[in-house]
Amino acid sequence: MISAYYFGAISLILIGLYATLTKRNLLKILVGLSIMETGVNLLLISVGYVSGRTAPILTEGATPQTAVDPIPQALVLTAIVIGVATTALALTVAINLYEKYKTLDIEKIRGLRG
Amino acid sequence: MVKRALAIILILITGYWLANALAQVPFGADKMLVGKYYLENVKDQTGAVNAVTAVVVNYRGFDTLGEVTVLFIAATGVAALLWRKKRERTAKSEGSVVLQTGSRLLLPFIMLFGAYIFIHGHLTPGGGFPGGATIATAFLMLYLAFREYEIPHRVFEPLEGLAGIGYVTVGLIGLAIGGYFLFDWIWQTWQLGHDNIGRLFSAGFIPIIYTLIGLKVGTELTGIVDNMVKEPKEGGQ
Amino acid sequence: MMQYASLLIALPLFSAFFVPLIKRAGKKLILPYLTLVTLIQTGIAAWAFKEVYTTGKPIIVLAGGFQPPVGINLYIGHFAALFVLIIAVVSFFMAVFSMKAIDVEPIDKYAMLFLLLMLGATGMIATGDIFNLFVFMEITAISAYALTAYNKTREASEAAMKYIILGGIGSSFFLVGVALLYGSLGTLNLAQIAMIASKMNPAVAQAALALLVFGLAVEAELFPLNAWAPDAYQASPHPVTVMFSAFVVKAGLYAMVRIVYLFKDTPAFMGILNLILILGTLTVVIGELSALRQTNVKRMLAYSSIAQIGLIAVGFGVATPHAVDATVFHMLNHAVVKALMFLAVGYVGVTVGSPHMENFKGLGKRMPLTAFAITVGAISVVGIPLFNIFWSKFKLLLAALQVGKTGIVALILGASLVEAVYYFRLIHTMWFEEGKGEKVEEELALGVIMLLLVALIIVIGVYPEPVWNLVQKAAADLYNVANYIKNVPLLGVSL
Amino acid sequence: MINCVQCIEYLIVILMIVSAIFAVEWKDLLAAVVGMAAVSLFASIAFFLLQAPDVAMVEAAIGAAMSAAVFIFAIKRTERYESEGEGTGWWVRW
Numbered sequence: 001m002i003s004a005y006y007f008g009a010i011s012l013i014l015i016g017l018y019a020t021l022t023k024r025n026l027l028k029i030l031v032g033l034s035i036m037e038t039g040v041n042l043l044l045i046s047v048g049y050v051s052g053r054t055a056p057i058l059t060e061g062a063t064p065q066t067a068v069d070p071i072p073q074a075l076v077l078t079a080i081v082i083g084v085a086t087t088a089l090a091l092t093v094a095i096n097l098y099e100k101y102k103t104l105d106i107e108k109i110r111g112l113r114g
Numbered sequence: 115m116v117k118r119a120l121a122i123i124l125i126l127i128t129g130y131w132l133a134n135a136l137a138q139v140p141f142g143a144d145k146m147l148v149g150k151y152y153l154e155n156v157k158d159q160t161g162a163v164n165a166v167t168a169v170v171v172n173y174r175g176f177d178t179l180g181e182v183t184v185l186f187i188a189a190t191g192v193a194a195l196l197w198r199k200k201r202e203r204t205a206k207s208e209g210s211v212v213l214q215t216g217s218r219l220l221l222p223f224i225m226l227f228g229a230y231i232f233i234h235g236h237l238t239p240g241g242g243f244p245g246g247a248t249i250a251t252a253f254l255m256l257y258l259a260f261r262e263y264e265i266p267h268r269v270f271e272p273l274e275g276l277a278g279i280g281y282v283t284v285g286l287i288g289l290a291i292g293g294y295f296l297f298d299w300i301w302q303t304w305q306l307g308h309d310n311i312g313r314l315f316s317a318g319f320i321p322i323i324y325t326l327i328g329l330k331v332g333t334e335l336t337g338i339v340d341n342m343v344k345e346p347k348e349g350g351q
Numbered sequence: 352m353m354q355y356a357s358l359l360i361a362l363p364l365f366s367a368f369f370v371p372l373i374k375r376a377g378k379k380l381i382l383p384y385l386t387l388v389t390l391i392q393t394g395i396a397a398w399a400f401k402e403v404y405t406t407g408k409p410i411i412v413l414a415g416g417f418q419p420p421v422g423i424n425l426y427i428g429h430f431a432a433l434f435v436l437i438i439a440v441v442s443f444f445m446a447v448f449s450m451k452a453i454d455v456e457p458i459d460k461y462a463m464l465f466l467l468l469m470l471g472a473t474g475m476i477a478t479g480d481i482f483n484l485f486v487f488m489e490i491t492a493i494s495a496y497a498l499t500a501y502n503k504t505r506e507a508s509e510a511a512m513k514y515i516i517l518g519g520i521g522s523s524f525f526l527v528g529v530a531l532l533y534g535s536l537g538t539l540n541l542a543q544i545a546m547i548a549s550k551m552n553p554a555v556a557q558a559a560l561a562l563l564v565f566g567l568a569v570e571a572e573l574f575p576l577n578a579w580a581p582d583a584y585q586a587s588p589h590p591v592t593v594m595f596s597a598f599v600v601k602a603g604l605y606a607m608v609r610i611v612y613l614f615k616d617t618p619a620f621m622g623i624l625n626l627i628l629i630l631g632t633l634t635v636v637i638g639e640l641s642a643l644r645q646t647n648v649k650r651m652l653a654y655s656s657i658a659q660i661g662l663i664a665v666g667f668g669v670a671t672p673h674a675v676d677a678t679v680f681h682m683l684n685h686a687v688v689k690a691l692m693f694l695a696v697g698y699v700g701v702t703v704g705s706p707h708m709e710n711f712k713g714l715g716k717r718m719p720l721t722a723f724a725i726t727v728g729a730i731s732v733v734g735i736p737l738f739n740i741f742w743s744k745f746k747l748l749l750a751a752l753q754v755g756k757t758g759i760v761a762l763i764l765g766a767s768l769v770e771a772v773y774y775f776r777l778i779h780t781m782w783f784e785e786g787k788g789e790k791v792e793e794e795l796a797l798g799v800i801m802l803l804l805v806a807l808i809i810v811i812g813v814y815p816e817p818v819w820n821l822v823q824k825a826a827a828d829l830y831n832v833a834n835y836i837k838n839v840p841l842l843g844v845s846l
Numbered sequence: 847m848i849n850c851v852q853c854i855e856y857l858i859v860i861l862m863i864v865s866a867i868f869a870v871e872w873k874d875l876l877a878a879v880v881g882m883a884a885v886s887l888f889a890s891i892a893f894f895l896l897q898a899p900d901v902a903m904v905e906a907a908i909g910a911a912m913s914a915a916v917f918i919f920a921i922k923r924t925e926r927y928e929s930e931g932e933g934t935g936w937w938v939r940w
Contacts, residue, residue, distance in 0.1 A: 003141035004852075005892065008859035010136070012866055012885070013523065014129045019870040020520060021121045025928040026512065027875050027921065031882050033519040034913060035866050038889050040526045041905070043136075045896050047534040048149075051142030055897040056153060056165035057239065064153035067165065068897045069146045072533065074169040075482055076893075076901045078181045079526060081243055081331075082489045084913045085188035086522075088338050089493060090515045091920035092192045093500050095342075096508040098924040105929055109509055132527070135558035139534035147537030148420050151842075159417075166900045176360075176414040176423040180474070180486035183364060184493055187467050191497030194460035231903075239899035247907035254915055271371050278368030282361055294416035295357035302416070335912055342919035 005046040012039025026094045026104040030087060037083040041076045048072030161301050161317040162236035170241065171320045175296040178323075179281065182330055186278060189334040198346040209259035217255040224252040232328030236317035242324040246331025253336040257343055265340055270333050277330035284319055284326070356399050356427055357412045359435060359477065362392055363470035367463045374459040382450045385462045389443040392469070396432075396439035403432040404821070409828070409838050411479075418842035419479065420540045426479035426839060429828040430679070433821065434476050434601060437683070441597045441690050442469045444800050445590040448694060451794060452589045452701045455502055461588075464501070468494040468594060475602040479839060481529055482539050484606055485522070488570060491599060492518045499587045510582035517569050517579050525566025531559035542839035545613040545832050556619035563610055564626060570603025572660050574633040581641070584653030589697025592649065596656045596689040601682055604660065608667045608829065615832050628668035634661025635762055639769040648696050649706040651773060652689070655732065658766060659685050665762065666747050671754055672830055677746035679826040680819065684731075684739040684811065691804040692728035694797070695721045702791050711777065713786025720793050722781045724801040729774035731808050734767045739811035742819070855895060862888040873928045879917040886910035 012035055019032025048069035056067040094104065101109050139145075146153075152173060153165055162168040170178050208214070232245030256263050288297030300306050301318025311317075366388040373384050403410060409428035416422070427435065446465070453461055471491030478484050496518065500511035529539070535551050536544055548556070568576045584592050611627065614620050638658030645651035663685070666678030698721055699714065700706040715722040731738035734745075744763055751759040811818050828835070862885055869881030886909040893902040 004855050004859045005896065006133070006136050006141055008862055008892070010129055010132055011863045012889075013132070013527070014125050015863070015866045015870055016523075017128070017520070018121060018125050020516060021125070022118055023870070023928075025875070027917070027924065028870070028878065028928055029516060031869055031875075031878050031917075033516065033523075034882055035869060035885055036519070036523045038885055038905075038909065040523050040530070041901070041909075042889055042892060043527060044530045044533075045893055045898050045901060046141060047139060047145070047530050048898075049142055049896045050144045050146075053897065055239070055899050057899075058153070058157060058163050058165060059237075064150070067153050069149040070152055070165040070169050071149050071539070072530075073166045073898045073901050074174055074177070075529075075533075076898070077166070077170055077241075077243060077904055078177050078482075078486060080901070080904050080909050081181050082184050082486070082493075082522075084908050084916075085184045085493060086489070086496075086515065086519060087913050088342075088916050089188045089191045089195075089496055090512070090519070091916055092195045092342070093496070093508050093511045093515060095920055095923050096195055096500065096503060097505075097512060099346075100505045100508060104924055109512075131558065135531055135555050136534075138552045138555045139531060145534055145537050148539070149537065151421055164900070166898075172415055173417055173422050174483075176478075176480075176483055177486050179360075179364070180483070180490055183367075183467060183470070184486070184489050186368070187464065187490065187493045187497065190460050190463050191493065191500075194457055194464065194497060195500050195503065197457045197460070240903050241900065244903040244907040247904075247912055251907075251911060272375075275368045275371040279365060282365045282368065286361060286365075288415070289354060289357060289361075292416055294354055294413055295361060296415045298415065338916065339919070342916060342923070345923060 003046070005042060005049075009039045009043035009046060012036065012042065024105050024107055026097065026106060029106075030090050030094065033090070034083065034087055037079070041079055044072045044076050044079070157311055160298065160320070161307060161311055162320055163311065164236055164238065167236045167241055167320060167324075171323050172298055175285070178327070179285070179296070182278065182281065182327060185331060185334050186274070189274070189337045192338050192341045196341045196344075201344040201346050203261065203264070203343055204345045208261050213259045217259040221252050221256065224255075225249055228252070228328065228332065232324045233321055235324040236320040242327030243331055245324070245328040247335060249328065249332035250335035250339065254339050257339060265336055270337060274330060274333040274337065277326045277333070280326045281323060281330070284323060353402075353410050354412055356395075356410045357414070357425065358395050359392070359399065359473055360425070360470065362395065363388065363466045363473070367466040367470070370459050370463050378458060381458050381462050382446070382453070385449065385465060386443065386446040388466065389439065389446045389469070393436075393439040393443050396436040399427055400432045400436045403427060403429060404824070411839060419839050420538050420543045421842055423483050424479045424540070424839060425477045426835075427477050428835070428838065430605070430825040431476045433683070433825045434598070434605065435473055437686055438469060438472050438476070438598045441594065441686070444690070444694070445593050447796050447800065448590045448593070448697070451797065452697060455588070461498075461501060464494045464498050465590075468498060468591075468599070472598045472602040475606050479541050480539055481532065481541055481544065481610065485525055485529065488525070488567070488603070488606065489522060491602065492522070492570065495583075495595065495599060498591045499583045501588055501591070502586065504586065506582070506586040510579060510586040514579040514583050517576050521566045521569030521576060524562045528559045528562030528566060531555055531562065540839070540841070541609065541613060542836045543841055546836050546841070548614050548617050551617065553618040556614060556617055557622055560611060560614060560619055560623045561626060564607055564623065567603050567607040567610075568630065570599065571607050571664070572600050572603070572634070572657050573630040573664055574637060574661070575630070577634065577657060580657055581650055581653040584656070585647060585650045589693070589700055592653075592697060593690050593693040596653075596693055597686045600656075600660055601686060604663060604667070604682070612670075612829065612832055624668050624670055627664055631661045631664030631668055632762060634658065634664065635766050639766050643769060643773055646708045647706060648708055648711060648777065649693070649700065651777070652692055652696060655770065655773075656685075656689050658770075659689070659732070662747070662763065662766065665759055666750075669751060669754060669756060669759065671750060672826070673753060674747065674750035675830045676823050676826040677743055677750050679829065680822045681740070681743035681747060683818070683822060684743050687804060687807055687811075688728050688731050688740060691724055691801060691808070694804075695724040695728070695801060698797055703788070708780060711780050711786075712784045713781070713788070715782040716790065717786070717788050718791050718793055720798050720801060724805055725781065726778050727805045727808055729778055731812070733771045733774055737809070737812045739808050739815070741812065742815045851895075858888050858892050858895070862892070875921050875926055875928060876918065879914055879921065882917070883910045883914040886913070
């Protein structure tokens with residue numbers, strides 16, 4: 001039996017993967033990628049969680065023994081920003097493709113062979 | 115249909131495999147090794163109260179430099195790929211009166227709030243990235259409210275570059291003073307603010323770097339929005 | 352003094368952020384500025400190379416002055432020093448080539464992306480922290496996406512889109528792998544991971560490594576995830592193609608091998624090696640067979656390059672000291688040869704219009720120097736003695752024979768045979784077929800660069816010993832994990 | 847033994863998965879993007895429950911708001927409705 005958060009994270013990853021593998025609309029694929037990234041971030045944070053502890057902000061009352069692991073949180077901060085950067089660039093390329101082909105259907109975008 | 119079924123089977127196998135592996139990584143257990151070191155030493159070594167901020171800016175400063183770079187690349191890439199000789203905004207109507215007045219009124223407050231978030235990054239949750247995004251939202255609102263609005267490019271582009279240069283320069287000063295790239299010279303060499311932990315003027319170069327990051331993230335996200343909004347003029351390819 | 356090696360990262364970053372200000376001074380200055388920066392980078396890399404190879408000790412750069420498992424460290428050992436130098440030199444050559452080859456606006460953005468691509472590959476090779484590796488991988492990947500689409504043609508956008516989607520899937524996989532590793536070991540430093548790898552549950556280790564290998568396979572162009580590569584090679588600007596083939600792929604492969612070798616003493620290792628062997632073999636077979644039926648020379652070279660990458664992966668999959676030596680040698684040779692060939696073919700593309708097979712008819716009369724360069728490169732790739740790739744293929748063969756893997760011997764020989772077919776066809780087209788067109792005045796700077804690379808190929812081919820010695824040190828750095836752990840000054844937080 | 851906090855956890859995870867499925871299946875891309883933003887928002891609440899307020903803020907500001915805005919601009923410049931039918935993408939093929 002795995003925890004609810006693990007379950008949610010894996011489900012998000014799989015739903016995103018499903019969308020990227022089977023959808024034909026480019027923007028839908030990018031939505032899928034985005035969901036997948038959210039899932040991965042949730043997974044990282046849940047890996048760093050320690051039950052019964054508080055956020056790693058050491059003001060009065062919080063000691064090192066009562067805080068959760070700060071590293072996964074720092075990693076996820078980085079990962080979120082990287083994700084949004086990739087998404088923005090991908091959407092730009094999609095706009096360029098739409099200007100050239102007048103469609104977002106990848107079955108119809110086939111300038112290159114192979 | 116067959117392809118879809120195949121994809122679903124493939125995904126279910128992946129999921130089962132992942133879940134199996136994850137079952138060996140118990141949820142909620144204490145798995146800290148380096149993390150414990152951070153929590154114990156964060157106040158002495160960096161002066162920050164928020165351990166995540168200290169990890170992001172101090173201990174794993176290289177990651178953050180890279181992260182800023184990634185966002186910079188994305189902004190550059192968006193600008194390069196949407197570059198046309200002539201472009202203009204094509205919004206058909208102005209925003210409503212409520213939106214226009216609201217955005218004018220709220221603009222300074224949103225900017226102030228963004229600045230607050232990134233200046234207090236070492237004390238409260240937040241920091242340069244959400245702060246910068248908040249500032250970008252203010253400009254996003256202006257774009258939505260006014261049909262003709264454009265950001266002052268002559269200010270934004272150099273500001274973006276200068277904030278990045280500032281970050282690297284702070285790191286290089288660390289190399290010159292302390293002997294290590296991205297060394298926290300304000301905290302560890304000059305020892306400023308050691309009796310001030312938990313208040314604003316502490317934590318060495320974290321507020322400086324977060325301000326630079328906030329400015330950079332704000333200008334970059336605004337730049338991305340600006341590039342996405344403007345469409346090529348007819349015949350302007 | 353050692354810490355100044357961090358300039359390898361700081362300089363490209365600083366210069367990239369500086370470009371908007373240069374643009375104010377004048378657009379004409381941007382490409383010379385790019386050349387200058389890459390030249391300085393070459394100088395720093397050469398200094399680091401000299402330092403590492405004379406003292407025999409790796410340069411450890413500590414970011415922020417924190418000791419490794421706490422802070423991030425760069426590890427510039429023998430391997431990293433060699434490849435950082437290669438990256439810098441190739442970037443310098445390509446900056447020179449860019450002055451000729453790039454005429455699509457906006458140049459300033461091109462210069463920034465170029466510098467950051469170089470930075471990303473340098474960081475991937477130099478870093479000693481698995482998440483930092485991810486960040487540098489994303490820097491490389493995102494600048495590569497943007498540069499692939501830079502020409503703004505249909506093909507370029509399509510190739511970039513493919514690359515982005517595959518890259519997105521790959522980076523998600525990679526992060527899941529990192530989450531598994533971190534969840535069971537509690538550290539992200541590569542040396543510390545190697546030190547406590549045996550404590551990890553073998554099933555989790557295997558899953559994590561498989562995820563990491565799949566994540567890096569996008570950058571390393573291994574089979575199921577390399578559909579983007581030929582398209583991107585074909586559609587991106589010519590200098591960028593050279594950079595992809597010469598060092599972006601190498602950085603991905605290096606990262607993959609570094610991570611996998613950290614687990615050398617654990618039960619999970621053999622399974623992952625088999626995975627790499629299978630992926631590599633498939634890459635070789637499919638790459639070579641696809642190369643046969645191409646009519647666009649740049650695309651043909653792209654498939655050939657992919658096949659060579661597969662060969663390198665196979666070599667790393669054998670994982671004996673001799674095989675790793677030979678494979679690193681092959682990496683070096685492949686970087687030199689493919690840089691030369693893509694440069695020459697790109698130059699033809701720039702002057703004639705497109706690198707289609709038609710345009711290569713009678714090239715020997717119109718652009719003799721370029722045709723000569725392509726010929727030397729082609730002969731070398733096929734593996735004719737007295738050219739550099741002969742030695743690396745030969746040593747790889749010997750290493751495979753030593754462990755009795757005859758399948759790999761057959762694979763290498765078969766690949767060489769197929770390569771011979773399509774490269775000799777290209778040579779035949781260039782020298783013995785009549786083509787139309789005037790004789791072209793070849794650019795002096797590019798001619799010098801091509802002749803330099805040709806000379807390098809022949810010198811390594813005739814006297815392989817000095818380079819072989821260098822390469823053996825580099826390979827030992829990669830293979831000898833115990834030494835790697837010893838060299839990184841780990842703080843005692845093993846608790 | 848299920849207490850109140852656990853109830854909220856399960857609720858958030860279920861809402862997240864449901865909105866992810868909607869985001870993937872809706873034919874109207876604008877609705878799909880809103881679904882994606884909802885996933886990010888629920889994830890942000892989950893981060894908060896997992897004691898990661900920093901990440902929650904970043905996810906809400908950048909992951910949900912900014913990325914949805916960029917998506918919407920892209921939809922404005924392309925098309926809003928997805929055509930029928932499914933198939934594997936070309937990047938899977940060689």
